[in-house]
Amino acid sequence: MTATLSRGRDETQTAYKVQRLTNPDEIRPLLESDRAYAAYAIAQLDPQLFDESEWYTATGPEGQALALHSRSGLGRALFVSGDPGGIGAILSLHPGPRFSFGSLRLEHRRHIEKYFVFTRHHTMLRMSITSATFKSAEGAAVRLHGGDLPAVNRLYSSEGGPASYSASHIEDAVYYGVMMDGALVSIAGTHVVSPTEGVAVVGNVFTHPRYRGLGLSTTATSAVTSDLLERCPLVVLTVEEGNDPAVRIYERLGYQTRCKLHETPLIRKEPLGVLSLSRRLIAAWRGRAEGKKLVLR
Numbered sequence: 001m002t003a004t005l006s007r008g009r010d011e012t013q014t015a016y017k018v019q020r021l022t023n024p025d026e027i028r029p030l031l032e033s034d035r036a037y038a039a040y041a042i043a044q045l046d047p048q049l050f051d052e053s054e055w056y057t058a059t060g061p062e063g064q065a066l067a068l069h070s071r072s073g074l075g076r077a078l079f080v081s082g083d084p085g086g087i088g089a090i091l092s093l094h095p096g097p098r099f100s101f102g103s104l105r106l107e108h109r110r111h112i113e114k115y116f117v118f119t120r121h122h123t124m125l126r127m128s129i130t131s132a133t134f135k136s137a138e139g140a141a142v143r144l145h146g147g148d149l150p151a152v153n154r155l156y157s158s159e160g161g162p163a164s165y166s167a168s169h170i171e172d173a174v175y176y177g178v179m180m181d182g183a184l185v186s187i188a189g190t191h192v193v194s195p196t197e198g199v200a201v202v203g204n205v206f207t208h209p210r211y212r213g214l215g216l217s218t219t220a221t222s223a224v225t226s227d228l229l230e231r232c233p234l235v236v237l238t239v240e241e242g243n244d245p246a247v248r249i250y251e252r253l254g255y256q257t258r259c260k261l262h263e264t265p266l267i268r269k270e271p272l273g274v275l276s277l278s279r280r281l282i283a284a285w286r287g288r289a290e291g292k293k294l295v296l297r
Contacts, residue, residue, distance in 0.1 A: 016086055016294070018057070018293040020054065040077070042199045053069065060083060063082060065085070065089070075100075076101065078101070085297065101263070108262075115269055118264045120262075121262075124261050127238070127239060127258065130233060137221075137252070139219030139222075141178050143176055152177075155206065174228060177220060186216035
């Protein structure tokens, strides 16, 4: 039961009950209603990844919220879903590491900006595909492995930025590339793959500047998508809203836009975590009778 508590003549405080979830079977139903948006989080329920994640839920008068802090794949990440006020309650106690990569709905932004600095403000589109909508593209792409690491890092750094992929990352993920003139010139890969949970997230699509406009990204993305759909019924990717050429490429393959979101590197505003620790102690004391943390906002 949730409550709205008196705070004076004109103000009230809303109570949120916050607790950690440790059973995937409790978490999975909270993600099923929007699998395309939640695909990365669903993959973290995979037995090989679950120990690298922390899940929190908050229940308040407007419903339930969920927040995930994960450490697998390409690094630390934050995913949130559900009631925006509940997300704020969770993050007030459990903001996670100083640096992470956030995935959030547009309506969550103001609650998350209270605790984090956004370094990217673009709106993104989440697109998804199934075997029923997939249309394979023409062209040949080859599966890449750990031994291809020098060529992979050389391609990703071709515009001057650093690239530091590891051989194990290429080997454990799904990457395909297109070769021309004896070199790797286009690539597409994955952020996470979970056949157990039936989801995969495509990413890191890139073509060398000298070879753009030839449809090579389409070929590489098609090859990755085809491989993934053999094991995962749902495959998703994210593209910046307004990047019409990329959107058209993905639509030709059969991807469909499902929602808008923010994906951004995050920097926690509170560098040492002292305030969140004090809030956890206070919330634990308030909710001690039920074994949960009680947050008043």
